[in-house]
Amino acid sequence: MSQRFDIAIVGAGMAGASLGAQLLARGAGSVVMLEGEDRPGYHSTGRSAAFWQETYGGPQVQPLTLASGPVLEELGFLHPRGGLHLARAQDLPELQAFAEEFSNVGVDLPAVDRAGMEAQVPGLDPQWVAGLAEPSCRDIDVAGLHQHYLAAFRRGGGEVWTRARLAAARCDGDWALSLEDGREIRARVLVNAAGAWADEVAAMAGARPVGIQPLRRTMAQIRVSPEAQAAMPLVMDMAGTFYFKPEGGRLWLTPHDETPVPPCDAAPEEIDVAVAIDRFEGVVDWRVEAVEHRWAGLRSFAPDRLPVYGWDVSVPGFFWCAGQGGFGIQTAPAAADMAARLLLGQEAGEVDPGVFGPERFV
Structure with a gap:
């Protein structure tokens, strides 16, 4: 019945x-x-390494993010993090356009010079010449x-x-x-x-x-030397090829992959983990001592x-x-x-x- x-x-x-x-x-x-x-x-x-970030998803998604922020804060599920968008010389037009786009919808993205970036991310490779801070970025429980x-x-x-x-x-x-x-x-x-x-x-x-398409996103937890500092921001590049953030003395790192897959129990590919580490080594001069954990999840987009x-x-x-x-x-x-x-x-x-x-x- x-x-x-x-x-x-x-x-x-x-x-x-x-x-x-x-x-x-x-x-x-x-x-x-x-x-x-x-x-x-x-x-x-x-399987999410989620954070609350006003710029994520673009201006049309931003109203949903902005309206959700106070609720998440009141419930106690947001924690301080901050974000840092890195740019190389060839990324500077995109950096400027990004700042202007979100300035138009009231998102504060202060410019960060080379010294300011090095203060937040010691050992930063010289190719990263400019950045934008996103002070409102938070971790989500x-x-x-x-x-x-x-x-x-x-x-x-x-x-x-x-x-x-x-x-x-x-x-x-x-x-x-x-x-x-x-x-x-x-x-x-x-x-x-x-x-x-x-x-x-x-x-x-x-x-x-x-036309909902699942996309695989790979994450790896790595142990680095020097140890990742808890106060470091979420670090992203303007070209969208990586992000990483500290988590319990380790780093959570992704190559920002979006591999189309059928609906499935997603598993990480070794090549994607290797790409993530290779890109990370082009950001800072830190030593990757071990990959302690790796996983993948699905992100589904219209x-x-x-x-x-x-x-x-x-x-x-x-x-x-x-x-x-x-x-x-x-x-x-x-x-x-x-x-x-x-x-x-x-x-x-x-x-x-x-x-x-x-x-x-x-």
Whole structure:
């Protein structure tokens, strides 16, 4: 016999968990979250080296980031970090354009000269001639934030089902959902918060896929000499070929790769770790003593690299909450608020949802 809910959310990562918590806080009725893995947040949320950074995602994503900042601060999930964007001589036009673009939306990016960069990153290679500081950049306690939303969801009466992979979805007024283990669910609304699997869920439900592409991102934890100092900022280059930041006396380092892959349990490739180290050795004169840990996660983007929130244009009762890319965690509070208002037909909040609707792909 089928269990009946008002809303079924496919996916219990940050997108699904934050939206579920907001829906129940706004009186949505009964909500179930369907997670295909043994635990929520296994693929992307649980592998994030997330930080809150106003410039990440571009000016169209910035309103979601900016509106989320005070919430994350109040909840205690933001911690001081700061950011430093490095540029070589050939990157100076991009550095200037970047500063101007974000100055227009009120982001403070003070110029940093060579001496200022060396003070923050000792041993910096001479090729790095200019930089921009991003003082507002913060670390995010990703696990803490995710657990906060899951706990709020459960307190509100929501149910989280793990090992609950969707096998079929049919709409006959309500949604009839079949899980791979044979369980059946009926729901009035089906929410697609399936991350890398979002297009697969859409096709299963009879909706047109919008082109969500999973991209593999590689991370490595390295031990360096001299030891990474805790006060060092998040260090990035204008060409987008690396970033690194300190973590517990070690460095977390990425080659900033975005390798298209099918939806999968992502694993790091040795070549990508080697590329990351090679690029790092062109930044500072520190010695890499060991690669202590390596991992990879999936970042899923729509074709225009903006998230997708809203009702499907052709399938009634099907709601998109997908394509959050690498900024889904830093925008979670505002994005969940915006999406919950849309789904429940409530008055719009602080952020205009217009640019994020799935109708833009029709």
